[in-house]
Amino acid sequence: MTIKEIAALAGVSISTVSKIVNGKDQSINPETRSKVLKIVKEYNYTPYGMVKNISNGRKFIIGVLFRTMPRTNSMLSGISEAATENNYSILLLDSCNSPDLELKHINTLCQKHVDGVIWEPIDENSQKLGHYLTDQNIPFSYIMSRGNVPSYIIDYEKMGYHLTQKLIDYKHTKIACLMKQGSQRSQMVLEGFKRCLFDNQIPYNSNMQMYISSPDCLSKIQGYKFSGVVSTHFASSLILYEQMDKLHYSIPADLSLVSLKDDSRESISFPHISSIKIPYREFGYYVGKSLIRKCEKMPESEEQMTFIGDCSLDTEDSLYVPSFLRAKKIVVVGSINTDLTFNVDHLPQVGKATRILNSTFTLGGKGANQAVGSAKFGREVSLIGEIGNDIDSNLIFDILEKEHVITQGIRRNENIPTGKAYIYIEESGESAITLLTGANRILSPECIQKRQHLFKNAGCCLISTEIANETTLEAAKTAKHYGAMTFLKPTVIKSVPENLYRYIDFLIPNQREAALLSPPSCDTIEEQADYFFRQGIPNIIITLGSRGCYLKTGDTSEFFPAAAFTPVDTTGGADAFISCLASYLTDGYSLKKAIRIAMYAAGFCISRQGVVPALVDRTTLESHIKRLDPELLMPSEN
Numbered sequence: 001m002t003i004k005e006i007a008a009l010a011g012v013s014i015s016t017v018s019k020i021v022n023g024k025d026q027s028i029n030p031e032t033r034s035k036v037l038k039i040v041k042e043y044n045y046t047p048y049g050m051v052k053n054i055s056n057g058r059k060f061i062i063g064v065l066f067r068t069m070p071r072t073n074s075m076l077s078g079i080s081e082a083a084t085e086n087n088y089s090i091l092l093l094d095s096c097n098s099p100d101l102e103l104k105h106i107n108t109l110c111q112k113h114v115d116g117v118i119w120e121p122i123d124e125n126s127q128k129l130g131h132y133l134t135d136q137n138i139p140f141s142y143i144m145s146r147g148n149v150p151s152y153i154i155d156y157e158k159m160g161y162h163l164t165q166k167l168i169d170y171k172h173t174k175i176a177c178l179m180k181q182g183s184q185r186s187q188m189v190l191e192g193f194k195r196c197l198f199d200n201q202i203p204y205n206s207n208m209q210m211y212i213s214s215p216d217c218l219s220k221i222q223g224y225k226f227s228g229v230v231s232t233h234f235a236s237s238l239i240l241y242e243q244m245d246k247l248h249y250s251i252p253a254d255l256s257l258v259s260l261k262d263d264s265r266e267s268i269s270f271p272h273i274s275s276i277k278i279p280y281r282e283f284g285y286y287v288g289k290s291l292i293r294k295c296e297k298m299p300e301s302e303e304q305m306t307f308i309g310d311c312s313l314d315t316e317d318s319l320y321v322p323s324f325l326r327a328k329k330i331v332v333v334g335s336i337n338t339d340l341t342f343n344v345d346h347l348p349q350v351g352k353a354t355r356i357l358n359s360t361f362t363l364g365g366k367g368a369n370q371a372v373g374s375a376k377f378g379r380e381v382s383l384i385g386e387i388g389n390d391i392d393s394n395l396i397f398d399i400l401e402k403e404h405v406i407t408q409g410i411r412r413n414e415n416i417p418t419g420k421a422y423i424y425i426e427e428s429g430e431s432a433i434t435l436l437t438g439a440n441r442i443l444s445p446e447c448i449q450k451r452q453h454l455f456k457n458a459g460c461c462l463i464s465t466e467i468a469n470e471t472t473l474e475a476a477k478t479a480k481h482y483g484a485m486t487f488l489k490p491t492v493i494k495s496v497p498e499n500l501y502r503y504i505d506f507l508i509p510n511q512r513e514a515a516l517l518s519p520p521s522c523d524t525i526e527e528q529a530d531y532f533f534r535q536g537i538p539n540i541i542i543t544l545g546s547r548g549c550y551l552k553t554g555d556t557s558e559f560f561p562a563a564a565f566t567p568v569d570t571t572g573g574a575d576a577f578i579s580c581l582a583s584y585l586t587d588g589y590s591l592k593k594a595i596r597i598a599m600y601a602a603g604f605c606i607s608r609q610g611v612v613p614a615l616v617d618r619t620t621l622e623s624h625i626k627r628l629d630p631e632l633l634m635p636s637e638n
Helices: 003-010 014-021 030-042 073-085 099-112 124-135 156-169 184-199 217-223 234-246 280-295 366-375 391-402 438-442 445-450 469-481 498-503 511-517 525-534 573-586 591-606 618-628
Strands: 061-066 089-094 116-119 140-142 175-179 209-211 228-231 256-261 274-277 329-333 337-344 356-364 381-388 410-413 419-425 431-436 458-464 485-489 539-543 549-552 557-560
Touching: 003 014, 003 030, 014 030, 061 073, 061 099, 061 280, 073 089, 073 280, 089 099, 099 124, 116 280, 124 140, 140 280, 156 175, 156 184, 156 228, 156 256, 156 274, 175 184, 175 217, 175 234, 209 217, 217 234, 228 234, 234 256, 329 366, 329 469, 329 573, 337 391, 356 366, 356 391, 366 381, 366 391, 366 458, 366 573, 381 391, 381 438, 381 445, 391 410, 419 438, 445 469, 458 469, 458 573, 469 485, 469 498, 485 573, 511 525, 511 539, 525 539, 525 549, 539 573, 539 591, 549 591, 557 591, 573 591, 591 618
Parallel strands: 061 089, 061 116, 116 140, 175 209, 175 228, 228 256, 256 274, 329 381, 329 458, 337 419, 381 410, 458 485
Antiparallel strands: 337 356, 419 431, 539 549, 549 557
């Protein structure tokens, strides 16, 4: 800072400044003297006569002037490591994004006569201040400069390229770049994003560029059907993740997300967002070593100003192939309960006490049972339902997540308890069930509409009628809209609404339910099935317990025998049958083969206590079938 510049800042003449700083200010009024001295102290101005005798010897001090500090702790650590290795110390200054403070700090560095400066300028105008350092013969290096001067930078473009390529490796072609307004990093990532799209022959258009601060960000993701997002800032990724969750979208099932991650986010363990760590520490070390070579006038080889770090992802948890390329999933709409199961010497009867021999407590409800059953066959399964906000709800989520059921369609209600089923089982395996509907009763058509995105790419929708009739109808309509086959298990209802029939592909009642839902004139299983068929349902399967099941379609009427298993608890047999049937039909098996396989799944279930713990997995089921009837597992044959 020159005396001329001090005079300009104070609005006085050069001679006035000279008189004040040299103590010859008797004729100058106190207000002017105070004003000039304040500026002189702020800008560390020293008269030439006082500095001409200062030694030009080395101080072994590196000045570090950051634009702003919060995101640069790791970078500073790298600079410090390079300085320590070469016996230098550091003078750290923070401009706090203030041009005035930046100018003051530049003057401080000149006054301290540091050996060199690592400088992150605030903006392009900051470069005009470089002459102060040059005049003092102080070498300096720009980092992350926004101007056109040579500057050390982190290769955000390459990281953007790698993030985009990872999404493309997962077969995504509808990809967006989530950016931050005014961010140099975002612009560099965008260039890598564009280059990667070009190299993979994917056209770029401006609609792919989004900002988390924009109110239409989510609507753009939905409207343009983006299946993957590259985020330039981890904070933006967290906001997007939260907003998606509020709308009941799942990452990565509905949207794959990759991001850059800085130091301040390293401790975040949830949500699991696949990220590339920004190499601030390595970059700081690289720049520090380079500056020290300049300070010591060491021979310099041709140096790269762009620093390339490790571009590997820390995890791939938020990556998944697009839904339209995945195998068809199964959506389950129905009740979610906790089951209290009592083993008794005989089923409860009016006027007689029933002795409980044993009791268990676990997850239950037709919806939950069928969802877990389907997941055990390797299907991607989304469950839609309502539960309370009680201790039972924690058990439910724990079990469903352990069984790999997608739970974004489940919502807690603070005012209504989770549904409960009280199940009584006698020694023969026969059971009786009483229900406390609880939160299941508030699953409404509006709930289905809000979660309809879960029906996308669904091959089957399994619906049980332990929920309101209007909700059952809405679920069936939505499934049909998205091209899914609908399976209806009619339980705890006395009639099937007539307008529901045309949305049902498979009606699967047991013998009692079939008799209740058909006219009294229908005395036989065949007559009952014919009645449902005349209502417009193309496939009717009436389960008959130990006698197997009966199939009625437009082409066939046939009985299928039960698999040879000793019954222990028949409660979940139908749920095991339905989830297995839907899974193997989705895999391309013929209806008759799928029914025969499902009979084995039902047999496994009734041979063990409970429902969810008794549901068989695909490996166990197919190992058993291969020993008895290996040709059954060949899906191409009828």
